[in-house]
Amino acid sequence: AIQLTQSPSSLSASVGDRITIACRASQGISSALAWYQQKPGQAPKLLIYDASRLQTGVPSRFSGSYSGTDFTLTISSLQPEDFAAYYCQQFNGYPFTFGGGTNVEIK
Amino acid sequence: EVQLVESGGGLFKPGGSLRLSCAASGFTFSAYSMNWVRQAPGKGLEWVSFVSASSSHIYYSDSVRGRFTISRDNAKNSLFLQMNSLRVEDTAVYYCARHFSGSDYWGHGTLVTVSS
Numbered sequence: 001a002i003q004l005t006q007s008p009s010s011l012s013a014s015v016g017d018r019i020t021i022a023c024r025a026s027q028g029i030s031s032a033l034a035w036y037q038q039k040p041g042q043a044p045k046l047l048i049y050d051a052s053r054l055q056t057g058v059p060s061r062f063s064g065s066y067s068g069t070d071f072t073l074t075i076s077s078l079q080p081e082d083f084a085a086y087y088c089q090q091f092n093g094y095p096f097t098f099g100g101g102t103n104v105e106i107k
Numbered sequence: 108e109v110q111l112v113e114s115g116g117g118l119f120k121p122g123g124s125l126r127l128s129c130a131a132s133g134f135t136f137s138a139y140s141m142n143w144v145r146q147a148p149g150k151g152l153e154w155v156s157f158v159s160a161s162s163s164h165i166y167y168s169d170s171v172r173g174r175f176t177i178s179r180d181n182a183k184n185s186l187f188l189q190m191n192s193l194r195v196e197d198t199a200v201y202y203c204a205r206h207f208s209g210s211d212y213w214g215h216g217t218l219v220t221v222s223s
Binding site for chain 1: 142144151152153154157166167168169202206207208209210211212213214215216
């Protein structure tokens with residue numbers, strides 16, 4: 001199975017900060033990676049698909065990029081509503097594994 | 108508006124069985140593959156199962172293969188997860204999700220608790 005190593009597992013940041021979350025795949029997955037945001041008590045929300053494509057309705061401060069097996073989610077200017085958990089998921093091969101998650105907390 | 112509504116969760120005993128349902132609306136259900144994803148209390152997301160639009164392709168995670176069965180009824184816009192031989196570690200919120208380069212729409216989830 002393809003493993004996704006997400007880092008950091010948590011981070012503290014302030015409103016207006018630029019943050020990056022990393023997700024490394026154990027083998028090549030092309031661009032078959034999605035990023036999700038999840039707030040407490042809510043279902044996950046798709047932010048980025050195909051590694052770098054912004055889902056409709058998601059603010060442009062969110063962006064995704066990749067190089068080889070290294071994927072990155074960037075929030076250019078953190079807003080109060082962005083404090084949440086973030087997950088990456090690969091859908092190149094079964095099982096469709098998720099990363100371990102990153103909790104973004106208010107500093 | 109796309110809507111996915113799960114049902115069937117509750118409290119069950121180890122070794123027992125249950126069937127989760129997911130009612131879909133607001134899109135052409137028969138055109139989309141679907142996933143089940145679960146989340147144990149306080150833990151991360153775990154992909155459980157996938158079914159293609161016509162049910163021709165079905166996949167499971169190692170943790171549920173042989174115990175869970177995914178199915179769908181395109182005429183009734185419904186997705187199902189039959190869960191047998193339940194274990195305490197199956198306790199989780201179960202989400203159905205539409206498959207699109209990942210999962211683009213999710214239900215609110217239904218809580219399954221397995222405890223003696």
